[in-house]
Amino acid sequence: MKLKTKKYKAGVFILIVLIIGVTLVMTFAMPKSGNLSDVTLPAAPADKPVQNVNSDILYKEKDWTTNFTHDASIIKADGRYYSFSTDYMVGAPPTPGIQIRKSKDLIHWEFVGRVFEQVSPEAWESTKGTTFWAPDVVKLNDKYYLYYSVSSVGKRNSYIGVAVSDNIEGPWIDEGAVFISQEGDEHTVNAIDPDIVLDEHGQAWMVYGSYFGGIFITKVDSATGKLVDPNDEGTLVAQRKNMNYGIEGPEIIYNGDTGYYYLTVSYEWLEDTYNVRTARSKNITGPYVDYNGSEMIDTTDESFNTGNKLVGAYRFENSDGWLGTGHNALFEENGEYYLTHNARAGEDVYWSHLHVRKIVWTDDGWPVVSPERYAGEAEQEINEENIIGKWEQILLPRYDDSLQDSQNLQLKSNGEMGEDDKSHWALTGDNTLELTVYDPGRAPDDYWKYKLKVIPAWDWENWNGTLVFTGMDQEGTVLWGKKTVEKNK
Known part of the structure; x- marks a missing residue:
């Protein structure tokens, strides 16, 4: 026992x-x-939750912050981030002139003013357009070059011009046309949505275009800001099957760590189904290929499926969501990459905001973006x-x-x-x-x-x-x- x-x-x-x-x-x-x-x-980006729709600020530009921002480009100058964007507002025709905002941190934005008061006679004669679209700003040879579009809606009567300034807030001197497209001319491109990008060797290029002919890229003379060949629309880098398959708002950025150029474009309609796609290439002129090996110049029935979708219309709980999440810009600072885009409030799609999102990179070298707006996170x-x-x-x-x-x-x-x-x-x-x-x-x-x-x-x-x-x-x-x-x- x-x-x-x-x-x-x-x-x-x-x-x-x-x-x-x-x-x-x-x-x-x-x-x-x-x-x-x-x-x-x-930290909290404001003392209390931000209103996405606020009729009290309609005519108070100093309170606009990110409200009424459309097709923005971003540049850092004099210790501030500057946003230049399309003439846009709610409730009344927008005041012409390209809106300017600035920020210390990419989070809090202050309305600065406008470039110009009206389109030039040359732009008016070419397009009959009265407002400016989709600006882009770049620094070349110690001067700031502001590229802008004027266009006739639904036609190829479009105009890309450039203005120059020694200071980021102006005054700006209009240097006239960079490229003009017209119905019935010998070109296929639509002259809107310019983006100036420097390749790995310092050569400047303009990627541009939209519906109709697709997206093209052509060389820029850094000494003048104009095209090397004023009559050369350039190389086709992206297109879709037809006009029912929207494409516009191109941007290109180079990542030296991966050795790729990344092209982004926006698909579909700007008020709801707008979304950002990307593809990459070892050469700035393409071909640009997505994750699945599809080229961005595809015109088959599968062209709805080309490009990796980076951001699209979405809704988390406790919100009305965001639509029209397109026409992006790309920029890099000290090895950190960011994507900006339009976003229209789910409760009223006419209220367009600027969204800034942090880009992170997959292990195989593809960009993906945060599902939340940037707030200073590391x-x-x-x-x-x-x-x-x-x-x-x-x-x-x-x-x-x-x-x-x-x-x-x-x-x-x-x-x-x-x-x-x-x-x-x-x-x-x-x-x-x-x-x-x-x-x-x-x-x-x-x-x-x-x-x-x-x-x-x-x-x-x-x-x-x-x-x-x-x-x-x-x-x-x-x-x-x-x-x-x-x-x-």
Whole structure:
């Protein structure tokens, strides 16, 4: 009996040790919680949530901030960020003149004034247009060059001009036409939406165009700001099947780390289905190819599906969402990349705002953007315990440009997702969240595999700091996510 008792006690002791060991392993090996106490989150961008629609400011330009911004380009000068944008407002015809705003931090914007008071006689004669569209500003040879468009809606009667100034806020001297397109001329391009980009060797180029002929790129003489060959519309770099497949607002940026030029364009209609697409090339003149190997000059029925979608109409919970998320600009500062675009308030699509978003790069060198507007956040190390909890996710399908609503997502401490024990998550590499989503009969080999970058952000819908993710699946479709943060009551 005593021997049995000793064996029994020894067995109990071993069992207790095993339980303690397993508990310790579980405690230290598994993520413990979903708190963000060790993450540096951005501060609130304002004292209280920002109104997306506010009729009280209609005629108070000093209070416009990001309101009524359309087709903006961004340049940094004299320690400030400057936004130059299309003549636009709500409730009355816009005052002509290209709107100027400035900011210290890309978050808080101050209305500065306008360039010009009316279009030039030459631009009027060519187009009968009365307002300026889609400006772009670049510094060449210690001077600022402001490129602008004047156009006749729905026709190729369009005009790109350039103005020059020693100072970013002017005064500006109009230097006349850079390129003019006319119905029935020998060209196919529509002379609007210019973007000036320097290639890796310092040569300046103008990428431009829209509906009708597509997007072209041509050389610029840096000494004059005009084209090297005034009659050369350049090389076609992007187009779509026909006029029913909208394309416009081109931008190009070079990333020296990847060795690629990245072309962005906007598809569809500016008030609702507007969305930004991208493709890349080793040469500034193309060919530009998307994640799936499709060229951006595709004119087949598949041209609706070309380009990686970076941003499209979306709605998170507790908001009316944003539509018309297009006509972007790109810029880089100290190795950090940003994308700006129009966004129209879901409660009233005539209220257009400037959105600035941080770009992050996938491990294979593709840009993806934050699902939330920039608020000063900095990339930093994220731990597994930060990931656990409730999220909202938004898929941005390439074949559907309508407003996409968020769906709930639960990331559990055991690495599973929701109630599905066949779907899993893992945090790997450089803040890369891998989601393996079981979707039999629809996904390749029954699983969608997402590689997503996790960064801090400001939750503009719920007005608190949080984490977000952004990235793509194995077919190049973007998935956004935002963590739900439980607020103290």
